[in-house]
Amino acid sequence: MTIRLNRRTALGLGTVATAGTVLGAAAPASAAENTEETPTTPARAARRVAAVFDRHSTEAGGNWQAYVSVADPAGPPVVAVAADADRRIEAYSVNKIAVATAVLDKVDRGLLTLDQRVDVTAAIVVPGGDGIFSLDGAYPSSVTLGHVLANLLTVSDDTAVRLCGLVAPAAEINSILVAKGFPNTQVEPVANPNRFFLGTSTPRETHDLLRALVAGTLLSPASTTHLLGLLRSPVAFTDGIRRTMSSDERARVATKAGWFADARHEAGVIFDRSGAAVLTYALFADGQAxxxxFGATHPAVQARAAMGPKFLAAVDRIAGTGRTFRAPTRRPSNGG
Known part of the structure; x- marks a missing residue:
């Protein structure tokens, strides 16, 4: 169930935040004009991020639940935004990261391989859904699990969700996520055990799942690199946080969006220039005009597009923490 709370009610100083120190979680909208664009300390960067979030979420209206932190090499992350961060809400396609995590966990344990094949039948295709499998127009086809995950996390393919269910049923996905410490990040089972709705999460758990991913505690090094590579690829979501960035800047952002009914969500990680995670965000919004x-001009998507370059600038002089993940060089091809 999605429970809505006005952003003004949800956002406030004194919010309990276990991932780090809360700084500036209730900056007034006007504060965005009074904070440094490129600060040099994590605390000041967090204040800038808070001011930017407050300004653009206010402009968009509706309800916002969010959790955003800035890495601090001297200690735990500094929490910039903690807006109703523990409310369990429908995560929609943001939870495709969680589904991919469960599948890759089985790969890590030797139960699956990325080159094993699944059949794309006419019966399993979601008609009219997001992605490309529904556009094939010819079935059946046989694709690798790696191809399924690539479609799941880049073009947010809905049929790819069902294909994941063939190798990781709903109950197993949920048990894997609980075992990893994410009891609120759960898919919603249906009568068919191999199918499910994408289910729920909280801003904090989505944030923490991403933090665990870049910390290397969620998956094996190979699976971590694979998952982040998909989320950072040029074809991954670009209408929101990454919209007005250069190709090099986009490669510094791993992101996944979700959209359904009146909800527009996005969660991801910004990396410093060396490839270490420096900012983690989980932004959930609904109730806007x-x-x-479902395009780039929706108010919440416009707001995230405005936030993205400012978030990047806010941490551009801050060092990330943990393992470094260098984005592979990708260049357009003219065939041949």
Whole structure:
């Protein structure tokens, strides 16, 4: 169930945040003009991020639940935004990261391989859904599990969710996520054990799952690199946080969006220039105007597009923490 809370009610100083120190979680909208664009300390960067979030979420209206932190080499992350961060809400396609995590966990344990094949039948295709499998127009086809995950996390393919269910049923996905410490990040089972709705999470758990991923405690090094590579690829979501960035800047951001009904969500990680994680965000929004607009001009998507370059600038002089993940060089091809 999605429970809505006005952003003004949800956002406030004194929010309990176990991932780090809360700084500036209730900056007024005007504060965005009074904070440094490129600060040099994590605390000041967090204040800038808080001010930017407050300004653009206010402009977009509706309800916002969010959790954003800035890495601090001297200690735990500094929490910039903690807006109703423990409310369990429908995560929609943001939870495709969690589904991919469960599948890759089985790969890590030797139960699956990325080159094993699944069949894309006419019966399993979600008609009219997001992604490309529904556009094939010819079935059946046989694809690798690696191809399924690539479609799941880049073009947010809905049929890929069902294909994941063939190798990781709903109950197993949920048990894997609970075992990893994410009891609120759960898919919603249906009568068919191999199918499910994408289910729920909280801003804090989505944030913490991403932090665990970049810390190397969620998956094996190979699976971690694979998952992040998909989320950082040029074809991954670009309407929101990454919209007005250069190709090099986009490669510094791993992101996944979710959209359904009136909700527009996005969660991800910004890396410093060396490839270490420096900012982690989970932004959940609903209740804005124009709910039937699933394009780049929806108010919440516009807000995230405005936040993205400012978030990047806010941490551009801050060092990330943990393992470094260098984005592979990708260049357009002219065939041949």
């Amino acid at each position: 124009d709910p039937d607009n």
